[in-house]
Amino acid sequence: MNAVTPDAVQDFLREYVVKSLRGQGREVPSDLSDDCDLLLSGYVDSLGLLELMTAIQDHFGREIDFDELDAEQMTIVGPLRTFVVTQLAGA
Amino acid sequence: MQRALWSGFLRSSEKFADRPALFAESKFLKYSELRETACRVAATIQAHSDPGKTPLTAVFAYRSPTAFIGVLGSLLSGSGYVPLNRTFPIERTQVMLERSGCRSIVVDEGSLPQLKKLLETASSPLIVLTPDALDFNSHKQQWPQHTFVAAHELKSAQSWREPSFGIDSIAYLLFTSGSTGIPKGVAVAQRNVTAFLDYMVDRYEITESDRLSQMFDMTFDLSVFDMFVAWERGACLFCPSQKTLIKPGKFIKDMELTVWFSVPSTAVFMKQLGMLKPAQYPALRLSLFCGEPLPVSSATAWLEAAPNSTLENLYGPTELTIACTLYRWDPSRSPSESELGIVPIGYPYPNMGVLVVDDNLLEVSPGHEGELLMNGSQMSLGYWKDPAKTATAFMVPPGKNEIYYRTGDRVRRPQGNAPLTHLGRIDSQVKIFGHRVELGEVESKVRNACRFDGVVALGWPKTDSGFGGVEVFIEGQESAVEKLRAAIGRDLPEYMVPRRFHFMDRLPRNANNKYDRKAMQKLLEEGL
Numbered sequence: 001m002n003a004v005t006p007d008a009v010q011d012f013l014r015e016y017v018v019k020s021l022r023g024q025g026r027e028v029p030s031d032l033s034d035d036c037d038l039l040l041s042g043y044v045d046s047l048g049l050l051e052l053m054t055a056i057q058d059h060f061g062r063e064i065d066f067d068e069l070d071a072e073q074m075t076i077v078g079p080l081r082t083f084v085v086t087q088l089a090g091a
Numbered sequence: 092m093q094r095a096l097w098s099g100f101l102r103s104s105e106k107f108a109d110r111p112a113l114f115a116e117s118k119f120l121k122y123s124e125l126r127e128t129a130c131r132v133a134a135t136i137q138a139h140s141d142p143g144k145t146p147l148t149a150v151f152a153y154r155s156p157t158a159f160i161g162v163l164g165s166l167l168s169g170s171g172y173v174p175l176n177r178t179f180p181i182e183r184t185q186v187m188l189e190r191s192g193c194r195s196i197v198v199d200e201g202s203l204p205q206l207k208k209l210l211e212t213a214s215s216p217l218i219v220l221t222p223d224a225l226d227f228n229s230h231k232q233q234w235p236q237h238t239f240v241a242a243h244e245l246k247s248a249q250s251w252r253e254p255s256f257g258i259d260s261i262a263y264l265l266f267t268s269g270s271t272g273i274p275k276g277v278a279v280a281q282r283n284v285t286a287f288l289d290y291m292v293d294r295y296e297i298t299e300s301d302r303l304s305q306m307f308d309m310t311f312d313l314s315v316f317d318m319f320v321a322w323e324r325g326a327c328l329f330c331p332s333q334k335t336l337i338k339p340g341k342f343i344k345d346m347e348l349t350v351w352f353s354v355p356s357t358a359v360f361m362k363q364l365g366m367l368k369p370a371q372y373p374a375l376r377l378s379l380f381c382g383e384p385l386p387v388s389s390a391t392a393w394l395e396a397a398p399n400s401t402l403e404n405l406y407g408p409t410e411l412t413i414a415c416t417l418y419r420w421d422p423s424r425s426p427s428e429s430e431l432g433i434v435p436i437g438y439p440y441p442n443m444g445v446l447v448v449d450d451n452l453l454e455v456s457p458g459h460e461g462e463l464l465m466n467g468s469q470m471s472l473g474y475w476k477d478p479a480k481t482a483t484a485f486m487v488p489p490g491k492n493e494i495y496y497r498t499g500d501r502v503r504r505p506q507g508n509a510p511l512t513h514l515g516r517i518d519s520q521v522k523i524f525g526h527r528v529e530l531g532e533v534e535s536k537v538r539n540a541c542r543f544d545g546v547v548a549l550g551w552p553k554t555d556s557g558f559g560g561v562e563v564f565i566e567g568q569e570s571a572v573e574k575l576r577a578a579i580g581r582d583l584p585e586y587m588v589p590r591r592f593h594f595m596d597r598l599p600r601n602a603n604n605k606y607d608r609k610a611m612q613k614l615l616e617e618g619l
Contacts, residue, residue: 053337066364
C-alpha cells in the first residue's frame with residue numbers, strides 16, 4: 001500500500017471543514033494552520049469530530065485507533081495530521 | 092409546600108453533604124460545596140430582584156462548575172434559568188438573551204470574552220454575577236449601566252431564603268430553532284418538570300452510588316434529566332470537557348459511569364470508530380437515548396458493548412418537558428416491534444395522554460398512522476411572549492375539550508398493547524405525482540442498502556402539486572450509486588427511488604445536532 005502523504009491528509013481535513021461550514025452557511029477560512037483547533041474554533045462540534053474520525057477511516061480505507069491520541073491534541077490540525085499519517089503508515 | 096425542581100437537591104445536600112455531586116473541569120464538588128456557592132449566587136440574585144418582572148436568570152457558562160452553580164443558583168433564587176451557550180454564534184445568543192428579558196446573568200470564566208458583545212447589545216441593565224474569582228473593575232468603568240458582582244462580592248449563603256413559587260412558575264426557558272429562523276422560547280413550569288422527574292427517578296431506581304453522564308449541553312433540555320435525576324437521589328454527575336466529548340468510550344470507562352444518556356448519533360459514531368467492542372462497558376447498568384430516531388443496529392451494538400445494561404429509547408419534544416414516552420429494548424420482542432429499522436418510542440409516561448390524528452385532526456383507528464398529539468402534566472406553558480404560536484401548537488382538536496400539543500411527528504396508533512412507532516416528521520411526508528410518500532421509509536431503505544446510518548431524504552424538485560421526486564443525502568463516502576439504486580428499486584416503487592444521491596462527510600445539523608433538513612433543502616435550491 002502506498003504511504004499517505006501529509007498533504008493528502010491536510011487536503012482531506014480542509015475539504016471537510018469547508019463542506020461543514022458551507023452546510024451551516026458560514027464563512028470558509030482560506031487555509032487551516034497547523035495550530036488551528038477545529039473544536040475550539042467552532043469549525044466542527046464534538047459530534048462533528050467523531051464524524052470526522054469516521055470519515056478519515058472511510059476515506060483512507062483503514063481503521064485508526066484514535067484512542068492512541070490525546071483528546072487535547074486530536075482536535076488540532078498539525079498533531080491530528082501527523083497522527084493519521086503515522087497510523088496509516090504503521091502495521 | 093409543593094415540591095420544586097430544587098427540592099431534591101436541597102434534600103440530598105443535607106443527607107449526602109460529603110458525597111460528590113459533580114465532576115467538571117477535572118475536579119469534584121461535594122454536595123455541601125455546590126450548595127454553598129449556589130446559595131450565595133441565589134442570595135445575590137434575590138437581593139437585586141425586581142418584583143415587577145417574571146424572574147429569569149441567564150446562565151452563560153459551558154461545562155464548568157459555574158454552569159451548574161448558575162443553574163442551581165437561579166432556581167434557588169426563585170428564577171427560571173435560561174441557558175446560553177458560548178459555542179453558538181454570538182448573534183443567536185444575543186437574540187436569546189434579549190427575547191428572554193433576563194435581569195441577571197451568571198457567567199463563567201471561559202465565556203467572559205463573549206460577554207462584552209452581550210453587554211454592548213443588551214437593551215436593559217443587567218446584574219452580572221461570576222462565581223469564578225475575578226476582578227470586574229474595568230467592566231464596571233466601561234459599562235456603568237450594568238451591575239457587576241465578582242466572587243468575593245456575592246452575598247453570604249446564610250442570607251439566602253427558600254423562595255415561594257406559584258403553579259405556573261417557570262423552571263427554565265429553553266430556546267429551540269424556529270421555522271422562521273428566529274429561536275422560540277419554550278417556557279417549562281416547575282410542575283411540568285417535577286412530574287417528569289418523579290417518574291424518572293422512581294423508574295430507574297437511582298441511588299447515591301450512581302454515576303451519571305452529562306453529555307448534553309445545557310441548551311438541550313435532556314441535560315435537565317442528567318442534573319436533576321442525579322441530584323434528586325444524591326448521585327454524582329460527570330460532565331466531560333468539550334474535548335473529552337470526542338472520547339466518549341474512554342470517558343465511560345475512566346469515570347466508571349453507571350448511567351449513560353446521549354443522542355443516538357453518539358452511539359452510531361462510536362460503533363463506526365470501534366468504540367463498541369463486546370463487553371467493553373460492564374459497569375453501565377442503564378443506557379438511555381433520546382433526541383432523534385434510534386436505529387435498531389445502534390441499539391444492538393450498544394448492548395453488546397454494555398451487556399449488563401438496560402436500554403431505553405426516550406422520545407419527547409421540549410414543549411412536553413424533556414421526554415414523555417419510552418420504550419425498553421427487549422432482544423426477543425423488539426426487532427419485530429421496530430418499524431423502518433427504528434426502535435419504537437413506546438408508551439406514554441403516566442399522566443400523559445396520546446391522540447393520533449389525521450389531517451383533519453380527527454383520531455385515526457388503531458393500526459393507522461397520523462400526527463401525534465399529547466397532553467398531560469408535562470405539557471409546558473407554551474412559547475415565551477408568543478401567544479399566536481402557542482395557540483397554533485397547543486390547541487383543542489375537534490370533538491375534544493382539552494388542549495393538546497401538536498408534536499409534528501408521525502406515528503402509528505398502536506393496536507392492542509403494541510408500542511408507538513415513530514415514522515418521521517409530519518413535514519417528512521410529501522406528495523410525489525399525487526402519491527403520498529413517507530420520506531422516512533425512503534431513508535430506511537437507503538440505510539439498509541448502504542452501510543451508513545446518516546441518511547436524509549427530501550422531496551425535489553418542487554412542483555405545483557408537491558414534488559417531482561426524491562433526493563437523498565448520505566453521510567459517508569461515495570459508493571456505487573447504480574448498485575444502491577438497484578437495491579432500493581427492488582423494494583420501492585419507481586417514484587420513491589431517489590433520483591440523486593448526495594454523499595457528504597457531514598450532513599448539516601442544527602444547534603442541537605439534529606439533521607438540518609432546511610439547510611439541505613437550501614443546498615438543492617442553490618443547485619447542488
